[in-house]
Amino acid sequence: MSRLIVVSNRVSAPKDPAAGSAGGLAMALSAALRKYDGLWFGWSGETVETFKPEAQFEDRAGVTVALVDLEAQDVDEYYNGYANKTLWPLFHHRVDLTEYERSYGEGYERTNARFAEVLAPLIQPDDLIWIHDYHMIPLARDLRRRGITNKIGFFLHTPWPARQLLVTLPYHRRLVESMFDFDLLGFHTREWLDLFRDYVASEPDIHGKLLANDAMEAFGKTVQAGVFPIGIDVDAFVEARNSALGNRTYDRMAASSAFRSMIVGVDRLDYSKGLEQRMLGYEQFLHDNPEMRGEVFLLQVTPISRDEVDTYQDIRQRLDALSGRINGEYADMDWQPIRYLNRTFRRDQLAGVYRAAKVGLVTPLRDGMNLVAKEYVAAQSPEDPGVLILSRFAGAAEQMGEALLVNPFSREELSDAIKRALVMPLAERRRKWESLMQVVRDTDVGVWRDDFVASLRAVDPQ
Ligand code: GDG
Numbered sequence: 001m002s003r004l005i006v007v008s009n010r011v012s013a014p015k016d017p018a019a020g021s022a023g024g025l026a027m028a029l030s031a032a033l034r035k036y037d038g039l040w041f042g043w044s045g046e047t048v049e050t051f052k053p054e055a056q057f058e059d060r061a062g063v064t065v066a067l068v069d070l071e072a073q074d075v076d077e078y079y080n081g082y083a084n085k086t087l088w089p090l091f092h093h094r095v096d097l098t099e100y101e102r103s104y105g106e107g108y109e110r111t112n113a114r115f116a117e118v119l120a121p122l123i124q125p126d127d128l129i130w131i132h133d134y135h136m137i138p139l140a141r142d143l144r145r146r147g148i149t150n151k152i153g154f155f156l157h158t159p160w161p162a163r164q165l166l167v168t169l170p171y172h173r174r175l176v177e178s179m180f181d182f183d184l185l186g187f188h189t190r191e192w193l194d195l196f197r198d199y200v201a202s203e204p205d206i207h208g209k210l211l212a213n214d215a216m217e218a219f220g221k222t223v224q225a226g227v228f229p230i231g232i233d234v235d236a237f238v239e240a241r242n243s244a245l246g247n248r249t250y251d252r253m254a255a256s257s258a259f260r261s262m263i264v265g266v267d268r269l270d271y272s273k274g275l276e277q278r279m280l281g282y283e284q285f286l287h288d289n290p291e292m293r294g295e296v297f298l299l300q301v302t303p304i305s306r307d308e309v310d311t312y313q314d315i316r317q318r319l320d321a322l323s324g325r326i327n328g329e330y331a332d333m334d335w336q337p338i339r340y341l342n343r344t345f346r347r348d349q350l351a352g353v354y355r356a357a358k359v360g361l362v363t364p365l366r367d368g369m370n371l372v373a374k375e376y377v378a379a380q381s382p383e384d385p386g387v388l389i390l391s392r393f394a395g396a397a398e399q400m401g402e403a404l405l406v407n408p409f410s411r412e413e414l415s416d417a418i419k420r421a422l423v424m425p426l427a428e429r430r431r432k433w434e435s436l437m438q439v440v441r442d443t444d445v446g447v448w449r450d451d452f453v454a455s456l457r458a459v460d461p462q
Pocket of ligand 1: 023024157158230266267268301303343344345346347350367368369370371372373375
């Protein structure tokens with residue numbers, strides 16, 4: 001059996017899987033690497049004065065990881081710059097926040113070439129290589145330049161943007177051309193893949209052609225593509241929910257919401273997650289339903305992320321102000337409408353919180369998939385499940401049509417959906433939950449991983 005090499009910007013293989021802090025993706029990829037005797041390659045998170053083209057190896061609970069240190073300029077231009085200030089906002093349709101700095105693009109190219117320099121000598125002839133995410137789009141091209149002919153797959157964890165927005169990126173053709181050096185491209189949803197295909201079919205002078213079974217031709221090369229919706233590790237999540245800490249947290253939150261219904265949101269602090277619009281929608285609900293004030297509260301768990309980037313500092317300030325304003329306006333002596341927490345919790349705690357919440361509010365403005373939606377469903381009790389409100393702009397909406405789908409840009413629509421979720425009869429909640437839980441189970445993270453690896457194995461080499 002050939003080895004599997006997983007490549008991602010940050011290596012998230014956990015040192016101690018029993019600690020329960022690693023996400024489902026890290027656990028699923030680690031399990032695959034143990035099975036296929038593979039390797040996980042990526043940036044160490046550390047900086048050095050002068051780049052050295054060599055990896056440091058570590059064993060993490062039976063998984064070999066190979067880590068590369070980068071120079072501070074690489075981190076600035078490639079990671080904080082092109083990845084987080086250019087591609088992330090652009091891929092989430094925020095051209096207003098996208099920074100089109102030439103030096104970021106140069107840093108991105110340079111750093112990917114550095115990754116290729118270190119990775120190429122580690123590759124054996126039969127290895128399958130699976131590269132993750134928008135940080136590393138040119139890496140297959142750079143490996144090919146070094147003579148690597150192995151099968152290389154790419155999975156994009158974010159949305160793919162509409163062509164009309166992608167073309168605002170200088171060198172968009174070069175970026176897309178480098179994707180034709182992979183053998184397989186994976187997207188979460190049909191919608192993201194169709195947007196990619198639209199670019200290939202419509203962009204002039206690239207000689208693009210759509211072929212059968214989602215293969216494509218352009219730039220004189222062909223690539224196979226497919227839809228691989230990521231899921232969660234359902235069994236591990238249910239176990240976390242049933243653990244001692246999961247139960248204790250559930251009891252604590254159930255007591256804290258004994259006479260009130262809890263609505264929960266859990267999101268990294270990111271403008272793509274629609275947190276401002278969510279708070280405004282919740283405020284509209286308080287305004288529209290005075291009789292329900294005092295009977296609900298919103299618990300919004302929002303760990304800080306990418307704090308080095310200005311736009312993230314801005315959104316943080318705006319959310320501080322907004323949550324404060326809504327609390328100031330609506331709170332009573334013994335009730336606060338929003339509990340806004342900028343911290344992380346353990347997964348088993350989160351599972352207990354989800355389970356105690358009558359409503360899961362997942363309303364990104366645009367999201368590759370969104371795993372919180374699936375975790376909320378997996379944590380519910382079958383006898384008395386809560387209701388998921390889900391943005392129609394999350395990739396998860398393509399699979400989870402039984403949720404209350406909303407347009408997160410409309411505060412009235414959010415307000416109506418919150419009301420409807422809170423008064424939904426038990427029979428309807430159960431019917432919806434059963435159908436959603438079936439989807440979450442049928443497309444869990446193991447299915448996603450095995451489908452991708454099998455498709456990569458089966459693809460005809462370039
Ligand atoms: C990207 C794409 C795609 C959050 N707070 C805590 C915590 N979390 C965990 C959640 C969930 C994960 O973080 C967030 O996953 P999402 O899928 O919601 O979003 P992104 O981080 O933006 O992920 C996304 C994903 O990649 C996978 O392809 O679905 O569309 O943007 O698992 O539970 N975990 C813990 N404590 C917290 O306080 N332990």
